[in-house]
Amino acid sequence: MLAIGTLAKRTGTKVQTIRYYEQIGLLPEPGRTEGGQRRYGNADLDRLAFIRHARQLGFTLEAIRELLNLSDNPSRSCAEVDVIAHRQLKEVEARIARLEALRTELKRMLRECSRETISDCRVLEVLRDHGACLADHQTGA
Amino acid sequence: MLAIGTLAKRTGTKVQTIRYYEQIGLLPEPGRTEGGQRRYGNADLDRLAFIRHARQLGFTLEAIRELLNLSDNPSRSCAEVDVIAHRQLKEVEARIARLEALRTELKRMLRECSRETISDCRVLEVLRDHGACLADHQTGA
DNA sequence: CTACAAGCTACAGTAGGTAGAGGTTCAAGC
DNA sequence: GCTTGAACCTCTACCTACTGTAGCTTGTAG
Numbered sequence: 001m002l003a004i005g006t007l008a009k010r011t012g013t014k015v016q017t018i019r020y021y022e023q024i025g026l027l028p029e030p031g032r033t034e035g036g037q038r039r040y041g042n043a044d045l046d047r048l049a050f051i052r053h054a055r056q057l058g059f060t061l062e063a064i065r066e067l068l069n070l071s072d073n074p075s076r077s078c079a080e081v082d083v084i085a086h087r088q089l090k091e092v093e094a095r096i097a098r099l100e101a102l103r104t105e106l107k108r109m110l111r112e113c114s115r116e117t118i119s120d121c122r123v124l125e126v127l128r129d130h131g132a133c134l135a136d137h138q139t140g141a
Numbered sequence: 142m143l144a145i146g147t148l149a150k151r152t153g154t155k156v157q158t159i160r161y162y163e164q165i166g167l168l169p170e171p172g173r174t175e176g177g178q179r180r181y182g183n184a185d186l187d188r189l190a191f192i193r194h195a196r197q198l199g200f201t202l203e204a205i206r207e208l209l210n211l212s213d214n215p216s217r218s219c220a221e222v223d224v225i226a227h228r229q230l231k232e233v234e235a236r237i238a239r240l241e242a243l244r245t246e247l248k249r250m251l252r253e254c255s256r257e258t259i260s261d262c263r264v265l266e267v268l269r270d271h272g273a274c275l276a277d278h279q280t281g282a
Numbered sequence: 283c284t285a286c287a288a289g290c291t292a293c294a295g296t297a298g299g300t301a302g303a304g305g306t307t308c309a310a311g312c
Numbered sequence: 313g314c315t316t317g318a319a320c321c322t323c324t325a326c327c328t329a330c331t332g333t334a335g336c337t338t339g340t341a342g
Contacts, residue, residue, distance in 0.1 A: 003288080003289075003339090004288090004289070005287095005288060005289080014330080014331070015288090015289085016330075016331060016332075017329085017330060017331080019290095019291095020329075020330065020331090024329095033289095033338080033339080034338095035289085035290090035337075035338045035339070036289085036290065036291095036337085036338080037288085037289055037290075037337095037338065037339075038289085038290090046269065049269075050268050050269050053268050053269075054268050055329090057243055057246060057247060057268075058240075058243050060328080060329090061328075061329070062328095067264075067265065067268065070265070071265050071269075078262040078264075081262050081264045081265055082251065082264065085247060085250060085251055085264045086251065088247060089244065089247045089248065089251065092240050092243050092244050092247060093244060095236075095240055096237060096240045096241060096244065099199070099233055099236055099237045099240070100237060102198055102199050102233050103230065103233050103234060103237065105198060106198060106226060106229060106230045106233060107230065109226060110223065110226050110227065110230065123219075123222045123223065123226050124208065124211070124212050124222060127191050127194050127195050127198075127208065128187065128190075128191050128194075128212075144308090144319075144320075145319090145320075146318095146319060146320080155299080155300075156319090156320085157299075157300060157301080158298085158299060158300085160321095160322095161298075161299060161300090165298095174307080174308080174320095175307095176306075176307045176308070176320085176321090177306085177307080177320085177321065177322095178306095178307065178308075178319085178320055178321070179320085179321090196298090201297080201298090202297075202298070203297095
């Protein structure tokens, strides 16, 4: 039986995070010693490792909860798991696209900045130049 | 003079968000009507548009606070602004790299998933397969 | 048997907002 | 001038996914 600190080290999780996962029902309440300290078994280790791995892949805790539910009912179709993973992939790709647009804009901004004082600074100027944004909202709404 | 709702529409911001920005000191306290409603001028509109634009570029509110401080002291060097923008670019690029790794992993996972039932599901299997992760933490710590 | 590391609970705080309750004010139409 | 209702007000709580702290208790190595 493992103490919470051991479990934390083995999975690269903070102790508080493990207690948090228990609190929100992602991890089952473990057994306790007479003194009230949590003791974990290998099933808990597996489950926590699964959660951490999925978190590293960017799944939300809600998605992970779904995956765990599916995983607990092995007779159901793999397609449901597939849907969740596909959704996650879509989200990741959307985020990448957005960040790439930001990168382009930031680079453009920096390329144009070569003045000496702030009153001439292109970076601030670009950030301040909201002509297009205003137009967007005014026509949009 | 603009009411808060008008300012919100013109900048694509929620009313609550404007009040939140005021609360944390990003926007100055505006004038009020006799009845206590906020009234804004063009300077406020510009400042808020600047904030929103910078947010769209992924700057944190703290970074924006710095940029606004620099912008309020036009005699200081553009280099400081440049540093903040470069830092932001680095962060964006790091996030892109991380997300691209996730995308690769998710795609690989999905490509291998063609079984019928969950007990054979590759997605769950991959998430469950923490051998490498455990090794990492065990050797690392 | 004694230190003290590690555990415990409970609460507060983080970023960046968003939502709702319950009450007041502004402005347009009659 | 009066009414109506949309928009405003404050205050509080909530969201995600944790992290940190205070003050106390337990487990274990020497």
